Amino acid sequence: MSIPRYSRTGFAGVARITAAKYTVFVEGKNHDAVYYERLLTSHPEISNAGVRIIRSSEISDEPVSTGGKSAVLSHFEFFKNTNHLTLKTNSQLKHMVFFLDRDFDEFSGKLHDNPHIIYTHAPDVEAEIYRQGDLKKALATVFSLTSEESDAAFALASNYAFELALRWRAWLTLCIASEPLRSRCQVTPSRPSQINEHLYGAYDSAAYSSHYQALIQTAVVEDPEQQFAVISGMVDSVYESAKYFRLLKGKLIPGFIIHLISPVYAVNERDVKARSMQLTLVMLDNINFEHQASYHYGRLGLLDPR
Template identity: 25%
Template sequence: MSKEAALFIVVEGRDFDTSFYEGVAASSSYVTERGYQVWLIEQITRRVAASGEERTTGGKTAVMAVYEEYKKSDSLSVTNSGGRRSIAFCIDRDVDDIAKSTRRSRHVIYTPMADAESCAYIYSDFAQAIGRAASLDGDSARAFASRNANWATELSHIWLDWIELCCLAAAHRAFCHVGTTKKSVVNDGLFGPPIEAEVAQTRQVILSKSQLPTSEHANLERRVKDRLRRVYSAGQSQRLLGKHWIPEYLMHLLSTQFDGSPVTLRNFKHRAPMAFLGVLDFGGSWADYYRKKFEDLI
């Protein structure tokens, strides 16, 4: 841990997370005054690998493995001649709080949305970001944003059955075609109504692939359904939408609403995350969630 920086931020994602968390940390004068560093988990694991020790290279699993090591050695926070130094392990929430459980530690900071990219999609200036991502002129982008002001809530309800199945698959630790990185296979035409027979068949596939005893299945499904119901009832369903799903839906809306009009969808999935990140206001109230957690550590 650096003697100069008060906060050491470990992140899991290579393409997006370092820029995202750099922006969050820099938005706090309290953090910047005391110093911080953002480290990609692969930077840490590569150093360990160079010493001959085997270690998972990257991702959430690797982040949590490093967290456990620092916790075991009572090194999550230390005090030296320069003052207090702490480590924050920043990871994607995904559907962990629905399907599994989350780690309760002030040093483990989950995204308020499913992942860091989803935070950008939800909290950015939508009109400005979609204009950049799809090469729309200002008037067209603003009109599109106005027509689709509730796009995230709409998607979470259209894909409710798929989201539930993905949570169920994660809870069962079932390795199959169902997961948050996959598009729905139970909706008619991807974003149409759910097909009951497909939902039932997919559920059976999940159960057949479950890593858990059959005696636990009923209670597990009840727990997943109850947790999902609470999220939807609280009007927070948009936080279940991940980075692999959102661009798909935005492309669908753009292609149907600008049919025959000039709109650029080529490489949209690659352009969209950085377009939204580029207009994200890190000084906004949404980032208070992170600023408070970072500041409390130092």
């Protein structure tokens, strides 16, 4: 089925005539639309007001069609500059709302301070799914575990965010620095560690040195060593506050969980990707959205004048 695309002005027109109070733009192509629809409609007042979800794949980013965060932000800037973030109709005020992945934008000063933009707490929606879902229940479902087995698996994996952030601390710091340094190398935030033996094993100082040099040498900023030191200090502050989810992209999480539960349920290496996708979907399916929706109801309430 072909996906309809609208121009920026087209979206403003559609938002005026649709029954929904909130036209919600999401950037991801996998889980974002389902996640945010379930989240928002789980709150009765938001659900009654009406929500229309717009995927990034529906966006025509003039003059070229694209998707993702850049296209969503392009629409935000257009609506802001043309005073279309809030639309006044005969019956009510309607709002354009943009739900974005936080990624690591805070480390490069790219977070937008606007009530119409709402960021994930974790770097992306997939990481939010793991932050909010019932891991014990998901493990039992995906791996067909008995109650005793799921208890054992959960005991091994329940602290996965701390354990992965600790094991990969040096690698994650390099990855987070790669965007503000505008480096062009193999260090990227969604890539698994290249400086730990066998992925999750011991830290390899020689591998770290090689990737650090590549990061610095390909940086397109002045004094990259000093800027790296500043970013490294910011990352250290996140560790000190124990907000480990702020450091982990969602796609990195399920593989590590599968690694942790291997004493209870060993997964063949070639099946890890499929099992990871299944685990994410089951985690999404068992989130208690009612608790999460209260925060977003408060955020959306800021858009209406008091």
